Amino acid sequence: MNGTGLIVSSSPHQRAAVSTPVIMSDVILALMPAALAGVWFFGLRALAMMVVCVATAVGTEAGLEKLMRKPLTIGDYSAAVAGFLLALVLPPDLPLWMGAIGAAFAMAIAKFIFGGLGQNIFNPALIGRAVLLASWPVFMTRWRWPIFQAPWIPDFDAVSSATPLALWKLSGIKTPYLNLFVGNVAGSIGETSALAILIGAAYLLWRGHISWRIPVSFVGTVAVLAALFGQDPLFHVLAGGLLLGAFFMATDYVTSPVTPKGQLVFGIGCGVLTVFIRLYGGYPEGVCYAILIMNAATALIDRLTVPRKFGEVKKVA
Amino acid sequence: MATMVAKTFRGGVHAHYHKEGTASKPIRRLPPPTRVVIPLHQHTGAPCEPLVKVGDELKVGQKIGDSSARLTAPVHASVSGKVVGISSHPQSGGRDVLSIIIESDGKETLDEHVEPRTDVDDLSADDIKAIIREAGIVGLGGAAFPTYFKLTPPPGKSFDTVILNGAECEPYLSADHRLMVERPGDIVDGARLLLKATGVNRAYVGIEENKPDAIEAISEAAKEDDRISVVPLKVKYPQGAEKQLIWAILGREVPSGGLPIDVGVVVNNVGTAAAVRDAVFSGMPLVERVVTVAGSCIAEPQNVVVKVGMLVSDLIDACGGYSAPPAKIIIGGPMMGVAQFTTDIPVTKGTSGVLLLSKEEAAPIEPMPCVRCGKCVEACSMRLMPLWIASYAEAGRFDDAERMNALDCIECGCCSFICPSRRRLVQAIRLAKSEIMARRRRAQAK
Numbered sequence: 066m067n068g069t070g071l072i073v074s075s076s077p078h079q080r081a082a083v084s085t086p087v088i089m090s091d092v093i094l095a096l097m098p099a100a101l102a103g104v105w106f107f108g109l110r111a112l113a114m115m116v117v118c119v120a121t122a123v124g125t126e127a128g129l130e131k132l133m134r135k136p137l138t139i140g141d142y143s144a145a146v147a148g149f150l151l152a153l154v155l156p157p158d159l160p161l162w163m164g165a166i167g168a169a170f171a172m173a174i175a176k177f178i179f180g181g182l183g184q185n186i187f188n189p190a191l192i193g194r195a196v197l198l199a200s201w202p203v204f205m206t207r208w209r210w211p212i213f214q215a216p217w218i219p220d221f222d223a224v225s226s227a228t229p230l231a232l233w234k235l236s237g238i239k240t241p242y243l244n245l246f247v248g249n250v251a252g253s254i255g256e257t258s259a260l261a262i263l264i265g266a267a268y269l270l271w272r273g274h275i276s277w278r279i280p281v282s283f284v285g286t287v288a289v290l291a292a293l294f295g296q297d298p299l300f301h302v303l304a305g306g307l308l309l310g311a312f313f314m315a316t317d318y319v320t321s322p323v324t325p326k327g328q329l330v331f332g333i334g335c336g337v338l339t340v341f342i343r344l345y346g347g348y349p350e351g352v353c354y355a356i357l358i359m360n361a362a363t364a365l366i367d368r369l370t371v372p373r374k375f376g377e378v379k380k381v382a
Numbered sequence: 383m384a385t386m387v388a389k390t391f392r393g394g395v396h397a398h399y400h401k402e403g404t405a406s407k408p409i410r411r412l413p414p415p416t417r418v419v420i421p422l423h424q425h426t427g428a429p430c431e432p433l434v435k436v437g438d439e440l441k442v443g444q445k446i447g448d449s450s451a452r453l454t455a456p457v458h459a460s461v462s463g464k465v466v467g468i469s470s471h472p473q474s475g476g477r478d479v480l481s482i483i484i485e486s487d488g489k490e491t492l493d494e495h496v497e498p499r500t501d502v503d504d505l506s507a508d509d510i511k512a513i514i515r516e517a518g519i520v521g522l523g524g525a526a527f528p529t530y531f532k533l534t535p536p537p538g539k540s541f542d543t544v545i546l547n548g549a550e551c552e553p554y555l556s557a558d559h560r561l562m563v564e565r566p567g568d569i570v571d572g573a574r575l576l577l578k579a580t581g582v583n584r585a586y587v588g589i590e591e592n593k594p595d596a597i598e599a600i601s602e603a604a605k606e607d608d609r610i611s612v613v614p615l616k617v618k619y620p621q622g623a624e625k626q627l628i629w630a631i632l633g634r635e636v637p638s639g640g641l642p643i644d645v646g647v648v649v650n651n652v653g654t655a656a657a658v659r660d661a662v663f664s665g666m667p668l669v670e671r672v673v674t675v676a677g678s679c680i681a682e683p684q685n686v687v688v689k690v691g692m693l694v695s696d697l698i699d700a701c702g703g704y705s706a707p708p709a710k711i712i713i714g715g716p717m718m719g720v721a722q723f724t725t726d727i728p729v730t731k732g733t734s735g736v737l738l739l740s741k742e743e744a745a746p747i748e749p750m751p752c753v754r755c756g757k758c759v760e761a762c763s764m765r766l767m768p769l770w771i772a773s774y775a776e777a778g779r780f781d782d783a784e785r786m787n788a789l790d791c792i793e794c795g796c797c798s799f800i801c802p803s804r805r806r807l808v809q810a811i812r813l814a815k816s817e818i819m820a821r822r823r824r825a826q827a828k
Contacts, residue, residue, distance in 0.1 A: 072710045072744045073723050075809045077795035078737075079397060079553060079716035085750055085802045141750065183751040183803075276760075323756030323769065372765040374787050375625065376638035 088274050089142035092313070095265035096149055099309065102248050102258035106211035107157035111254045115152040117161045121168035122148025129177045143182050147171055150190035150313060153255025154306060154353065155197070159204050166200075167193035187360045188320045191353050198353075208251035217241060228252045229304040230349040245303035256306045266312035275316040278328040279335075283311040286336025294344060307339065310352035320360040327363075327370035334359045334366075388591045390616035391626040393763040395796045397553050397619050397717065399592070403683040404676050405556040409564055411687040412700050414461045414486050418691030419471050420446065421479040424730035425520040426527045427453035432482060438465045443493040443667050445516075446482050455528040455731075456518040459493075460669035460689035461486035474694075474713040474720055474727050481728070484691070496665045510579040510662060517661035518668045518731070522653035523547060523558075523622070524714050526732030529654055533579050535643050541580045542646040545631060546573055546655055548589040548596060549615055549622030552715025555735045557672040558652050560685045562589065562596035565656055566603035572655025573610050575662055580648060585610045586631050587652065592617045619717060620794040624649045626763050638790050668731055675701045679708035679738035688729045694736055695725040710744035712737040717795045750803040758797035758807055764790050768797035772807040775814035780821065783814035791815060 103111040126144040130137050139145070148168045155164055171193030179185040198205045208226045215221055218238055228251045229240035244250050248258025255262075269275045287307055288298035301307070315321060315335050322331050335355045342351025423429035430447030434440065440459040448456040459482075467483035499505075505513075515530035535541060546569070550558040562569060573585045587604070589597050591614050604610040613631050615621050625636045627649060634645040642649050650658075653672060660666045669690050676683040681702030688697060694711070698704065712719040713733055729736075758768035766787050774783040788811055797807035 070707075070709070071721070071723055072746065073721045074710075074746060075806070075812065076712075076714075076719055076721070076793075077717045077799050077808065078710060078712055078719065078721065078739065078744070079799065080747065080804065081395065081397070081800050081802075083802050084804065085753055088755075088802055143753075181751065183753045318753045318755040321754075323754050323759050323767070325756075325760060328756070371767060372759070374638065374766055374790055375629075375764040376635055376640065376790060378635050378637050 083273075085143075086141050089146050091269065091272055091274055092146050093142065093149060095268045096153065096255065096313065098261035098264040099153055099255040099258060100149070102261035103153065103157070103254035106249055106257060107209065107254055111157050113161060114155060114157070114159065114164050114254060115149060118152035118155075118164045118168040119145050119148035121165040122151070122172050125169045125172040126177065129173060135181070138182055141182060144172060147176065147189040147193075151193045153309065154190065154194050154253045156205060156208055157254050158207060158209055159197070163197055163201055163204060167197040170196050183319055185319055186363070187357055188314055188317050191314055191357050194353055195357060210251045211249050215240075215244070226251070228349065230343065233300070233304070234343070234349045239297065239300055240304065242299060242303060245300070253306060256309045259303045259308050262308045262312060266308070269312070269316075275312070276325075276328065278325060279315050279321060279332040280311040282329045282332025283315055283335045283339075284308070286333045287339055290337060290340040294340070296344070301340070301343070305343075305350045306352040310356055311335070314352075315356050315359070320363060322363050322366045322370065324367055324370040324372060326372070327366040330366050330370060331359050331363065334362065388614045388616045389630040390618055390621060391630050391763060393761055393765060393796065394618040394620060394626070395761050395800050396617070397799060399617075400554045400676070401556050401559070401592075404554075404674055404685055405559050405593075407560075407684050409560045409672055409685045409687055412689075412692070412697075414488065414490060414689055415692045415696050416486050416488075417466075417693070418461055418484050418486065418689055419481045419693060419728040420457055420460065420484065420691035421471065421473050421481045421728060421730060422447040422457060423479045424457065424473070424526060424690075424732060425455040426525065427451060427455065427531070429480070430454060430457055432468055432480070434465050434482065436465050436468060439463070440465060440484060441491045441493040443496040443665075443669060445667070453528060453531050455520045456516065456667075457482075457690075458518055458667040458669050459484060460691050462489050462491040463487040472724060472727050474722060474730065474733065476720065496667075498664050499662060502662060505578070505662070507579050507581055510575055513662050514579070514658055516667070517657070519654060519657050519661060520668070520731050521651055522657060522671055522731065522734070523651035524718070524732050524734050526730070529650065529658065532648055532650070533576070539643050540646065541582045541643065541648055542584065543632060544573065544576050544580055544582050544585040545627060545647055545649045546576075546585065546587040546652050547622050547624075547627055547649055548587050548593070548600070548652040549627060550593070551590060551617075551619045551621040551623075552717055552719070552735070553619070554676045554737050555674045555715050556676075557674045557685050557734055559593050559596055561653055561656060561672055562593065563599050566596075566599035568656045568659045569600065569652050570603040570607065570610060571663070572657070572659035573604070574607065575658050576648070576650060576655060577609060583609045587612045588615050588622075588627050588631050589613070590615045590617045590621055619796065620763055620792070623763060623792055623794055625792065638787075671729070671731060671733070673697070673729060673733055674735040676735065677708070677738035678740045678743060679704050679706045681705040688733075690731055691728045693725070694722070694727050694729065697729060697736060698725060698738070704738065706740055708738035709741040710739040712739065717799065718793065747804040749805045752803055752805055755802060757800045757802065761796040761800045763794050763796055764792055766790060768807045768811065769805075771814060772797075772805065772810035775810040775817075780814055780817045783811070784818045788814040788818060
């Protein structure tokens with residue numbers, strides 16, 4: 066036995082069980098309730114969009130890596146996660162080919178050319194959405210109600226293509242909490258059901274894959290600021306893309322701060338921007354741009370929030 | 383005491399502890415081996431000079447190596463028998479060390495100096511420290527720092543607290559746990575001697591909550607002495623790291639680059655306390671210790687009392703041999719222990735465990751790209767930025783690594799443990815530390 070065949074390596078010799086592919090597949094699992102709600106409310110069209118976006122994202126990453134002779138990384142599931150997330154923030158009736166373009170752009174421009182996994186500055190799924198919104202604004206703002214009438218909306222047929230946030234912003238009509246919570250309202254495929262999103266979020270928190278810092282500071286800031294501006298905080302929390310954004314987009318490891326304090330700053334920043342865009346911006350919803358803008362600040366936030374190291378105290382004389 | 387809210391530090395990780403295989407079995411005393419290899423350098427500080435020559439007849443407890451350096455620890459014969467060689471021999475640290483090889487006569491004849499003391503209460507602090515030095519006692523937690531040296535504060539500084547470390551946070555290891563359960567009175571006696579040696583009247587014994595029997599045993603043994611109290615600690619690695627332990631128990635932060643004495647504390651392992659008791663009461667120098675032999679490839683995992691100098695290969699045989707071919711053999715715990723290329727190495731004073739891991743457990747893992755999850759930042763027990771320091775080290779930017787406080791790293795390994803991308807973070811930081819220190823030495827030499 067002496068000297069033969071023993072592996073010698075530097076400690077530690079034991080590793081935690083959770084690896085990056087495990088985390089990514091858990092994120093996919095955690096998105097399932099929101100995806101199922103999307104299919105339930107918007108039909109198989111929603112499912113088709115998810116399939117197209119995931120397939121395009123994975124295919125784009127694999128194709129580019131093959132083309133550039135880079136090691137294949139689709140096995141880490143991060144491409145699938147990005148495609149899945151993109152589908153969930155698109156309107157249900159968007160032409161499928163547009164979804165494909167968004168997914169391809171997300172992987173090629175927002176992720177691959179930055180250097181692949183871990184190197185991108187902006188959340189790829191949100192870049193995909195932003196590009197589609199800029200390219201086809203009409204298609205990207207055409208919504209569908211999953212129900213045939215909503216008694217709280219006086220002229221339902223005329224406004225049926227408006228999301229709860231748009232309804233509130235343009236007509237001052239407030240959608241009841243229960244509908245917002247369950248998700249039978251107009252909106253992006255995976256954004257409407259607060260219940261489904263929170264189930265998935267609870268799973269990620271329980272598994273320890275995300276910390277509470279970004280989502281809680283993000284959602285909390287939106288609620289507090291909304292209240293300060295005389296708005297209904299609960300409505301602002303439940304409506305639009307806030308919950309999906311706060312738990313699944315803003316918590317994206319690669320594009321959010323690594324320091325505990327930085328994560329709080331990031332979440333608060335996202336919340337402030339979201340409220341300001343919702344109240345004063347040209348769009349009814351601000352979550353996507355709020356997160357993208359804060360993505361740009363992530364490196365700076367990290368630098369300014371480096372923890373005080375243990376032992377950084379005055380020397381005892 | 384045990385109902386107290388458990389204390390802890392910030393950061394750290396929850397590792398699978400793997401202690402169930404050994405923690406409930408009584409410590410077994412191994413018969414003396416036929417041959418021991420006793421390194422003359424098994425501690426922090428200067429190596430010893432041999433005091434014996436080939437052919438000499440030795441008795442148990444006889445001093446066989448010492449040095450005139452200030453920071454050192456003498457070594458003693460752990461068996462009676464004949465010196466058959468003085469030569470270089472591999473040691474668990476990876477280097478060959480000049481060692482005294484003794485063939486045992488199996489008689490276990492005690493050296494005449496080894497005599498029970500009747501005047502323990504009359505000993506002064508300096509007497510106790512002198513006995514500790516002569517007995518070659520070093521920290522038994524693994525670092526093997528000479529104990530008498532730790533007990534002597536530098537000029538202008540003084541102690542107010544003694545902490546005994548019974549955290550035993552390394553996975554697999556249960557030697558301290560068993561010792562606390564089986565010899566609580568001796569550990570408490572050791573604590574009293576350490577109090578006297580330092581002139582302090584406050585001692586805490588920090589024990590992780592997963593050892594309720596140890597907490598109870600020590601509390602019971604110390605209940606007559608109101609200077610000594612047990613502090614239950616949360617089960618979290620590295621709870622037993624010196625700075626983290628002091629913070630958990632006292633809320634004092636050892637300054638960066640400083641030592642526990644800078645906050646008035648001296649920390650000793652519970653095993654060290656028992657060794658101090660043995661040296662003072664029975665006059666027996668440090669010639670044996672408890673070692674955890676564990677892992678999936680050992681036939682009979684258990685804690686054993688082993689003579690210093692027993693070869694690891696003999697130790698493995700004494701524990702039933704391999705149950706499966708091991709792929710990795712570690713001296714110490716899996717978080718900070720050292721992987722060995724051979725079993726032809728002796729158990730030394732600092733050997734807390736011998737772990738035999740299977741091929742599956744030891745399989746090297748290829749790192750993936752950092753996803754910036756921040757788990758290493760959260761886990762770092764020194765609140766550093768492991769991902770940044772490691773990146774700088776990998777890029778050869780050692781000045782930047784130093785600026786990011788690489789030298790504050792205690793190498794607990796939490797960052798590498800937790801990293802979902804399996805990056806070799808602490809390994810890269812270690813590289814940075816040694817490079818930074820080498821540069822400092824070069825600069826000083828100029």
